[in-house]
Amino acid sequence: MTLPLTEEQEMLSRSVAEFVADRASITQFRAWRDRTTETAFDSALWREIAEMGWCGIAIDEAYGGSALGYSGLALVLEQFGRHLSITPMNATVLAGATAISLMGSETQKTSWLPAIVDGSLTLSLAWGEGAHFAPFAVATRAEKTAQGWQLSGVKHHVEDLSSVDRFIVVARESGRPGDREGLGVFVVPHDAKGVSVEATPRVDARQCGTLTLDDVVVDDGCRLTGVTSVALERLAGVINAGLAAELLGICEETFARTLKYLKERSQFGKLIGSYQALQHRAAHWFVEVQLARTIVQEALLALDRARDAEGYRQADMLCSMAKAKLAQVAELSTNEAIQMHGGIGMTDAFDIGLYIKRARVLEQAYGDQHHHLDRLAALEGY
Amino acid sequence: MSDSFRDEVRAWLAAHCPPSMRVAPPEISHLYGGGRRAKVWHPDQPAWCAAMASRGWTVPEWPVEYGGAGLSREHAAILREEMRRIGAQQPLFSFGISMLSPVLFKFGNDDQRRRFLPDIARGAIRWCQGYSEPNSGSDLASLMTRAEDKGDHYLVNGQKIWTSYGDEADWMFCLVRTNTSVPKHEGISFVLFDMNTPGVTVRPIKLISGASPFCEVFFENVRVEKTNHVGEEGQGWAIATYLLSHEREMISSLGKIRHDTDPGRRALEIFGTDGEGRLRNASLRQTLARYQLDAAAFRLWIEHGERHPSASAGMGAMSSAVKYYGTELNKRRNELYLDIEGADALLWDARGPAGEAWARNWLRSKGNSIEGGTSEIQLNIIAKRVLGLP
Numbered sequence: 006m007t008l009p010l011t012e013e014q015e016m017l018s019r020s021v022a023e024f025v026a027d028r029a030s031i032t033q034f035r036a037w038r039d040r041t042t043e044t045a046f047d048s049a050l051w052r053e054i055a056e057m058g059w060c061g062i063a064i065d066e067a068y069g070g071s072a073l074g075y076s077g078l079a080l081v082l083e084q085f086g087r088h089l090s091i092t093p094m095n096a097t098v099l100a101g102a103t104a105i106s107l108m109g110s111e112t113q114k115t116s117w118l119p120a121i122v123d124g125s126l127t128l129s130l131a132w133g134e135g136a137h138f139a140p141f142a143v144a145t146r147a148e149k150t151a152q153g154w155q156l157s158g159v160k161h162h163v164e165d166l167s168s169v170d171r172f173i174v175v176a177r178e179s180g181r182p183g184d185r186e187g188l189g190v191f192v193v194p195h196d197a198k199g200v201s202v203e204a205t206p207r208v209d210a211r212q213c214g215t216l217t218l219d220d221v222v223v224d225d226g227c228r229l230t231g232v233t234s235v236a237l238e239r240l241a242g243v244i245n246a247g248l249a250a251e252l253l254g255i256c257e258e259t260f261a262r263t264l265k266y267l268k269e270r271s272q273f274g275k276l277i278g279s280y281q282a283l284q285h286r287a288a289h290w291f292v293e294v295q296l297a298r299t300i301v302q303e304a305l306l307a308l309d310r311a312r313d314a315e316g317y318r319q320a321d322m323l324c325s326m327a328k329a330k331l332a333q334v335a336e337l338s339t340n341e342a343i344q345m346h347g348g349i350g351m352t353d354a355f356d357i358g359l360y361i362k363r364a365r366v367l368e369q370a371y372g373d374q375h376h377h378l379d380r381l382a383a384l385e386g387y
Numbered sequence: 388m389s390d391s392f393r394d395e396v397r398a399w400l401a402a403h404c405p406p407s408m409r410v411a412p413p414e415i416s417h418l419y420g421g422g423r424r425a426k427v428w429h430p431d432q433p434a435w436c437a438a439m440a441s442r443g444w445t446v447p448e449w450p451v452e453y454g455g456a457g458l459s460r461e462h463a464a465i466l467r468e469e470m471r472r473i474g475a476q477q478p479l480f481s482f483g484i485s486m487l488s489p490v491l492f493k494f495g496n497d498d499q500r501r502r503f504l505p506d507i508a509r510g511a512i513r514w515c516q517g518y519s520e521p522n523s524g525s526d527l528a529s530l531m532t533r534a535e536d537k538g539d540h541y542l543v544n545g546q547k548i549w550t551s552y553g554d555e556a557d558w559m560f561c562l563v564r565t566n567t568s569v570p571k572h573e574g575i576s577f578v579l580f581d582m583n584t585p586g587v588t589v590r591p592i593k594l595i596s597g598a599s600p601f602c603e604v605f606f607e608n609v610r611v612e613k614t615n616h617v618g619e620e621g622q623g624w625a626i627a628t629y630l631l632s633h634e635r636e637m638i639s640s641l642g643k644i645r646h647d648t649d650p651g652r653r654a655l656e657i658f659g660t661d662g663e664g665r666l667r668n669a670s671l672r673q674t675l676a677r678y679q680l681d682a683a684a685f686r687l688w689i690e691h692g693e694r695h696p697s698a699s700a701g702m703g704a705m706s707s708a709v710k711y712y713g714t715e716l717n718k719r720r721n722e723l724y725l726d727i728e729g730a731d732a733l734l735w736d737a738r739g740p741a742g743e744a745w746a747r748n749w750l751r752s753k754g755n756s757i758e759g760g761t762s763e764i765q766l767n768i769i770a771k772r773v774l775g776l777p
Contacts, residue, residue: 284774285766285770287770288711288769288774299691386652
């Protein structure tokens with residue numbers, strides 16, 4: 006009883022699925038994981054993806070995008086989730102382009118968004134400073150100087166950081182860490198003086214690491230003009246809805262693969278899928294994935310439809326709901342997938358065990374289920 | 388078009404739904420059931436039901452000739468949304484509508500539809516369901532109530548159990564065995580009879596909640612005319628499974644009855660907040676948030692199904708998923724209310740701020756995941772029919 010796709014969405018979803026199966030499948034994931042280079046992503050692959058037009062799905066037509074909304078972009082992310090595709094889509098488009106779209110001036114949007122759409126500009130959002138997402142607990146300083154702004158601080162868990170062209174840095178212009186207001190957002194070139202990066206391996210074989218800003222000077226034009234606490238929360242909402250869409254892909258893929266396995270594997274002379282202990286768990290899991298899909302669809306629709314304060318408030322709430330629910334269902338999915346596959350599920354040679362690693366990274370990013378449940382309770386007034 | 392219909396519905400409800408009918412009753416069994424012996428829990432219930440029936444809105448999607456309003460699925464969804472918006476009480480709680488009518492539309496003949504449907508639509512006749520038997524619970528197809536062929540009629544002997552509202556109903560739709568020499572699924576037929584027929588005896592069963600929504604019903608040489616036999620002889624099991632999918636939807640929809648007491652606000656009143664406005668009990672706060680998240684996802688899932696016919700194409704088997712999740716969620720909600728109210732909720736006659744019977748509703752909710760097929764049976768059905776497991 007989940008919503009049917011429109012014809013346009015159906016076509017998009019199919020073409021992404023075909024492309025990914027060919028160019029960004031688990032086979033490519035394994036090859037990339039075992040690479041020897043230090044680069045964060047395959048830039049040839051990224052150019053191909055940009056040529057398909059997928060970087061501009063949620064970007065306005067005025068800046069070269071196709072304005073299919075976040076519901077459209079989510080279809081791409083869902084397929085990436087199903088195939089564990091390694092691309093800079095989350096860092097560059099979902100987080101980076103959205104930050105510029107939501108908070109940039111006309112000039113800023115004109116100078117950066119078309120380059121994101123054609124694949125020539127890659128970005129990474131440097132927001133968090135700790136192991137848990139805390140949007141306003143920002144200590145990195147931004148001081149106004151005669152030349153523009155001077156940034157100092159340390160950002161952790163920054164995605165794709167050795168390979169992106171620019172960082173989008175959230176820094177404090179006034180007040181203290183934890184204050185809702187007083188934050189600024191700056192677009193900082195990777196090669197600016199005082200920028201240093203240190204990459205660290207992560208369980209999902211993607212690159213992340215620490216970005217250090219040591220008195221980095223940027224001009225006024227690099228400071229996004231529309232930054233408010235509400236805009237930052239909207240940005241986090243969009244990112245979380247996108248991450249929830251990738252998690253949905255993981256839930257559906259692990260479920261489909263496990264269901265297939267239940268119909269193939271025999272023990273005690275019978276298919277293991279004929280045992281009620283496993284049937285009941287599979288059936289419960291199926292229902293949870295249905296609810297997961299529903300809440301993700303609803304959050305994306307709300308984002309695409311929001312026009313006024315009430316619309317944005319509802320979308321914000323639904324984005325947190327979607328992320329909390331998907332974190333729960335992805336945990337269920339990846340754990341059950343391994344358990345129902347038995348010993349083979351624990352092996353590196355078999356694909357099913359790879360999903361849990363990506364799932365946990367996505368769950369943690371921009372707030373895990375506890376963060377979002379806490380937020381929901383607060384939004385509900387308790 | 389839809390907007391103007393919404394406006395019309397809104398205006399009509401504003402004029403015809405009295406404030407007393409904009410609250411949920413304290414217990415589901417206090418909804419108005421209609422019938423010859425109609426039990427009235429609130430004096431405004433019969434008029435509210437009659438007003439809705441006069442618009443055909445007790446059965447909005449039925450054809451006008453049978454007492455419906457002939458609304459499209461989309462308009463019916465708008466009507467439901469508008470009723471939900473003002474908390475309008477369901478005007479008629481009727482197994483005739485939720486369970487028997489789909490069978491009559493699909494398997495009944497014209498004569499049966501004309502004789503029974505209009506009375507169902509306006510709540511003139513109340514129906515009960517004769518399905519389970521003492522030795523046929525989850526394994527319903529093993530039922531033993533015998534219907535002997537006497538030419539123009541059957542003679543029925545046997546016993547039913549767990550018959551909801553058997554003591555308040557006027558007529559029964561009943562599964563009976565018409566053939567004992569074929570496999571169990573093939574010898575069952577579906578018949579209708581008046582509960583006043585000689586030989587029918589009803590005995591209520593008292594539950595842990597104190598209420599008696601279920602009865603035992605005994606049949607001794609009960610005469611059932613063949614004109615009240617629905618479908619083909621031996622087709623009863625196919626009809627029963629078709630009907631059960633509707634029963635499941637109905638039972639899970641019981642969980643959607645809106646209570647005016649918002650659990651979050653109630654918890655705040657009772658526990659107060661810490662220095663930063665958070666509910667003082669962190670564990671309860673988390674349980675609340677988890678419940679509200681799942682309840683919202685479930686509600687949206689149902690709404691997507693209502694709004695998009697193509698999304699609910701596989702609804703027959705999906706009704707098991709709805710029944711399973713909805714009833715488990717309802718049990719969670721009742722446990723949550725108990726956590727919020729504490730020892731006060733365990734007083735036998737305890738009533739919440741909106742008149743909810745805390746303890747009795749909580750105890751009654753335990754039956755939701757048993758009646759109409761247990762949660763375990765629903766999971767079996769999902770595994771086999773939706774997932775294709777062996």
